[in-house]
Amino acid sequence: MSKITKDMIISDVLEMDRGTATVFMNNGMFCIGCPSASGESISQACAVHGIDADKLVKELNDYFAQKEQ
Numbered sequence: 001m002s003k004i005t006k007d008m009i010i011s012d013v014l015e016m017d018r019g020t021a022t023v024f025m026n027n028g029m030f031c032i033g034c035p036s037a038s039g040e041s042i043s044q045a046c047a048v049h050g051i052d053a054d055k056l057v058k059e060l061n062d063y064f065a066q067k068e069q
Contacts, residue, residue: 004060006043
């Protein structure tokens with residue numbers, strides 16, 4: 001499994017595992033279904049929504065790490 005980075009497109013992460021939607025929404029990113037999600041990187045969306053991109057990426061990577069256990 002590759003590591004999630006801030007440069008990844010939101011919809012690509014969602015396609016990897018739909019369960020990541022919960023991680024995005026728990027961080028205040030409710031726009032995961034909007035058209036921008038298919039073209040915006042995690043970093044870009046976090047900047048627009050005032051969300052800490054590093055925190056979100058860590059939580060996404062933690063999510064995937066837990067699934068591998």
